[in-house]
Amino acid sequence: MIISLILLQVSSGALFGGERWSFSWAFLHKSRDGQVSSLDFEAEQPVSEGELLRLYLELHDGAFVYLYLFDSQADLYLVFPPSAGFYSGEIPTGYQSYIPPGRKWFTLDGLKGTERFYLLASGERLIELERLTETFLGDGNRELQARLLAKLAETADRLSGAASYEVDRIPIPAVAAGTGADSAEYVNAHKISAIGGYGRVLDLVNK
Numbered sequence: 001m002i003i004s005l006i007l008l009q010v011s012s013g014a015l016f017g018g019e020r021w022s023f024s025w026a027f028l029h030k031s032r033d034g035q036v037s038s039l040d041f042e043a044e045q046p047v048s049e050g051e052l053l054r055l056y057l058e059l060h061d062g063a064f065v066y067l068y069l070f071d072s073q074a075d076l077y078l079v080f081p082p083s084a085g086f087y088s089g090e091i092p093t094g095y096q097s098y099i100p101p102g103r104k105w106f107t108l109d110g111l112k113g114t115e116r117f118y119l120l121a122s123g124e125r126l127i128e129l130e131r132l133t134e135t136f137l138g139d140g141n142r143e144l145q146a147r148l149l150a151k152l153a154e155t156a157d158r159l160s161g162a163a164s165y166e167v168d169r170i171p172i173p174a175v176a177a178g179t180g181a182d183s184a185e186y187v188n189a190h191k192i193s194a195i196g197g198y199g200r201v202l203d204l205v206n207k
Helices: 004-008 127-139 142-161
Strands: 021-030 036-038 045-047 052-059 064-070 076-080 096-099 113-122 164-173 186-195 197-206
Touching (some): 021 064, 036 186, 142 197
Parallel strands (some): 045 197
Antiparallel strands (some): 113 197
């Protein structure tokens, strides 16, 4: 499966308060001829075997961001934060993460199907989601997976309905700074500035 190695890496708007918060995200794609770009997900995003993928997240002003993958083999992974209890500690301002880290990329395999990502963010911690995730990671059975999947779909729908946000395109290096010549290559990331919630379901279709 395309990103199974990730585990080794890594009701109303009033519910979330009225403070503005922000974060940035990008899915970086490298074609088989070496061309690097960022994926927009205006529709289902087609990809194919042998292409490369990496993810970028940066927390700016009071954002709590969660990213999950439900892959084409019907397995569910927490991609970000690195652990279910990550937000219990002090998070440095401008926390930045490339997944995988450094200059590494994920290589897409030949398994056909849809890799579905749930990208969720708010100005407050999603405690219920964190607890359910921690329970799932500790057990991992199919019943808990089904409960967590339902919670992710419900949360994405609720956050998107409560959202008030602006999107800017900002340049980011394709790999983490200081990791080699490739770091001079820049692509666009989505910088989200929001009040309320932000919820997206992002589909990569491996054809």
